[in-house]
Amino acid sequence: MERIVTLDEFIIKTQQDFPGSSGSLTRILRDIGIAAKIVNREVNMAGLVNILGRADSSNASGEDVQKLDIFANEVMIDCLKNGGECAGVASEELENVIAFDPVEGQTAEYLVLMDPLDGSSNIDVNVSVGTIFGIYKRESDTNKKVAEKEFLQRGSALVAAGYVLYGTSTMLVYTTGNGVNGFTLDPSIGEFCLSHRNMKMPASGNYYSVNQGYYLKFDLEMRRYIDHCSDLNLRLRYIGSMVSDIHRIMFQGGIFLYPNTRKYPAGKLRLVYEGNPMSFIVEQAGGKALNTKLERILDVEVKELHQRTTIIMGSSDMVNDLQEFVERYSAINS
Numbered sequence: 001m002e003r004i005v006t007l008d009e010f011i012i013k014t015q016q017d018f019p020g021s022s023g024s025l026t027r028i029l030r031d032i033g034i035a036a037k038i039v040n041r042e043v044n045m046a047g048l049v050n051i052l053g054r055a056d057s058s059n060a061s062g063e064d065v066q067k068l069d070i071f072a073n074e075v076m077i078d079c080l081k082n083g084g085e086c087a088g089v090a091s092e093e094l095e096n097v098i099a100f101d102p103v104e105g106q107t108a109e110y111l112v113l114m115d116p117l118d119g120s121s122n123i124d125v126n127v128s129v130g131t132i133f134g135i136y137k138r139e140s141d142t143n144k145k146v147a148e149k150e151f152l153q154r155g156s157a158l159v160a161a162g163y164v165l166y167g168t169s170t171m172l173v174y175t176t177g178n179g180v181n182g183f184t185l186d187p188s189i190g191e192f193c194l195s196h197r198n199m200k201m202p203a204s205g206n207y208y209s210v211n212q213g214y215y216l217k218f219d220l221e222m223r224r225y226i227d228h229c230s231d232l233n234l235r236l237r238y239i240g241s242m243v244s245d246i247h248r249i250m251f252q253g254g255i256f257l258y259p260n261t262r263k264y265p266a267g268k269l270r271l272v273y274e275g276n277p278m279s280f281i282v283e284q285a286g287g288k289a290l291n292t293k294l295e296r297i298l299d300v301e302v303k304e305l306h307q308r309t310t311i312i313m314g315s316s317d318m319v320n321d322l323q324e325f326v327e328r329y330s331a332i333n334s
């Protein structure tokens with residue numbers, strides 16, 4: 001039997017591959033691993049909330065029961081705050097960034113941006129949800145409290161990104177720009193164990209993933225591409241949690257689309273919390289990630305924290321194919 005490698009062991013070991021590294025990034029990744037276990041426990045309990053008497057807005061001690069996305073947000077913040085390596089966080093759940101107070105003897109070199117619970121509409125029906133995170137290095141003086149503009153870095157500046165999938169099993173998948181590795185939570189020992197080393201996405205696949213209910217609200221070129229997928233007898237899979245939908249594609253190949261609609265002319269998903277971290281992971285696995293203007297998502301300028309983006313990501317050959325459709329049909333349209 002192969003020896004088990006835990007997430008903690010793996011991140012410490014890979015840190016040694018970067019001589020001179022301070023270990024701060026390693027500690028942040030470990031903190032996120034701890035947060036993921038706590039969120040996992042709570043996600044697992046979600047169905048029991050009613051019978052445990054925590055269904056209403058307050059629990060037995062009269063405290064307010066939080067929605068899981070708010071809970072996940074707070075757990076992530078708490079786990080990152082105390083270490084002293086993270087200068088602050090930006091979250092889909094918060095209007096403004098949180099700047100942490102410095103911890104004595106620590107230099108806070110990093111920033112974390114996150115979607116603490118992705119696909120939250122799935123919770124009540126016991127379907128998979130996720131957590132997405134991206135980590136940047138601070139660009140300015142680490143002695144000063146972090147300001148919002150420091151969070152507005154392009155995706156190409158990410159030093160690490162990952163997601164946690166609370167699925168049939170719980171997985172944490174992350175990259176530091178040197179390939180993608182996946183860890184499965186072994187509940188019997190409470191550890192994430194290396195289960196998928198150097199994950200590579202197939203160059204093509206049999207799945208497409210899009211909310212086809214919005215078909216008539218998509219632009220012509222997107223509708224033509226979806227027709228093409230259907231002509232090819234590709235299988236449509238749409239969970240409604242980006243983490244889960246992309247996770248399938250990581251293994252089986254395919255394409256995920258969230259184009260502009262009439263309701264969301266700039267796309268629905270958020271660039272810094274969802275688009276950039278997932279693009280970094282997808283690219284590191286050999287896939288591609290563009291917006292519907294065919295720009296590489298990681299190169300897009302970030303103008304505001306809650307900026308939205310359209311998304312085309314997945315297997316490289318399929319994204320290239322879609323690119324041809326967009327070029328062909330936009331030319332006809334103009």
Ligand code: AHG
Nearest residue numbers: 115117118119120121211240241242
């Ligand atoms: P969140 O739960 O963080 O708001 O994200 C939900 C997102 C994403 O995960 C998913 O792909 C998409 O919204 C689903 O949107 P539609 O219901 O419009 O298809």
Ligand code: MN
Nearest residue numbers: 115117118119
């Ligand atoms: Mn989300």
Ligand code: MN
Nearest residue numbers: 092115117118
């Ligand atoms: Mn969310």
